[in-house]
Amino acid sequence: MARDRFEVVIVDNASPDDTSLVLAQLAATSPLHLRHLVEHQRGPAATRNTGWRASGTPVVAFIDDDCVPEPAWLETGLRILLADDRIGLVQGNVRKPQDAPLGDWTLWRQVAGQTPYFEACNIFYRRAALEEAGGFDEEIGNYGEDAALGWSVVDAGWGRAYADGAVVYHDVEERGVRYHVKTGLLERNVARIAKLHPQFRREAFWRPWAFRRDDALFTTALAGLVLARWHRSGLLLVIPYLRLRIPPSDHPRRVRLFFEKALVDVARFVGMRVGSLRYRIAVL
Numbered sequence: 001m002a003r004d005r006f007e008v009v010i011v012d013n014a015s016p017d018d019t020s021l022v023l024a025q026l027a028a029t030s031p032l033h034l035r036h037l038v039e040h041q042r043g044p045a046a047t048r049n050t051g052w053r054a055s056g057t058p059v060v061a062f063i064d065d066d067c068v069p070e071p072a073w074l075e076t077g078l079r080i081l082l083a084d085d086r087i088g089l090v091q092g093n094v095r096k097p098q099d100a101p102l103g104d105w106t107l108w109r110q111v112a113g114q115t116p117y118f119e120a121c122n123i124f125y126r127r128a129a130l131e132e133a134g135g136f137d138e139e140i141g142n143y144g145e146d147a148a149l150g151w152s153v154v155d156a157g158w159g160r161a162y163a164d165g166a167v168v169y170h171d172v173e174e175r176g177v178r179y180h181v182k183t184g185l186l187e188r189n190v191a192r193i194a195k196l197h198p199q200f201r202r203e204a205f206w207r208p209w210a211f212r213r214d215d216a217l218f219t220t221a222l223a224g225l226v227l228a229r230w231h232r233s234g235l236l237l238v239i240p241y242l243r244l245r246i247p248p249s250d251h252p253r254r255v256r257l258f259f260e261k262a263l264v265d266v267a268r269f270v271g272m273r274v275g276s277l278r279y280r281i282a283v284l
Helices: 019-029 044-054 073-082 127-133 145-155 177-185 188-196 198-204 213-227 232-245 254-279
Strands: 008-012 034-038 059-063 067-069 087-095 122-126 159-170
Touching: 008 019, 008 044, 019 034, 034 044, 044 059, 044 145, 059 073, 059 127, 073 087, 073 122, 073 159, 087 127, 087 145, 122 127, 122 145, 122 159, 127 145, 145 159, 145 188, 145 198, 177 254, 188 198, 188 254, 213 232, 213 254, 232 254
Parallel strands: 008 034, 087 159
Antiparallel strands: 059 122, 067 159, 087 122
8 A cells, every 4th residue: 555545643652761762763763654642641531532533544554563563454454344335344354473472361352253342452433433433442441442332333323344354463461460360350341341341242242140150150159159158068069160260280380270260250349249230230
């Protein structure tokens, strides 16, 4: 695609290092129509809103800083979006690098078709749809803000599509248990999205009353531990969760990993309980 047909906007979320200086130098030397902005409000929702609102294009494509696009990424996504005026968004193909090592707490993204999460690491929006939806949900801020926007666009009557040839490769990162505990507490945002967008609940949830099967098993195990105070048979309710979470016998960190995963499940449970109470919706 000719360089004069698109612009590139990079938004720095107030990095404490020399990111802003590096981006300024890049903008001055790049052959692309490139601008960089700084957003001081923390979180991807406000940062992405700053980026798309600063642009002047009828279509906005989002990609994250830990993703690398294939050469045909932009052109392919645009072709699918512009093929039908009724389409408001197009999800792209997200892959992990081949042979990337996977550990106990590895994080990456894979999108091989339409998903209910509308992952913003690779997605195209018609500007009119973005404006009608109001952009990313800044009350959520982080963790689910992209899903909330996608469903706002769909609920407004826009169609959605998938571009298999619009490929980006997402970094594979070992984030550690602390990161997963932190994001587990943000499960409250899932309750908010389910409350505001019932179709998200129908498409994303394992059951209407449980986001994941894992969450249901953890809640059942907790109930079993409580019941065991009065009757030992309550411990039978813990067995399915143990089968799910106990690592293989040859795992070098078997015991520690079990307790780490249980801690993440506690965080998810707490997060969803907070969200259920805040948004008055009963989900596990």
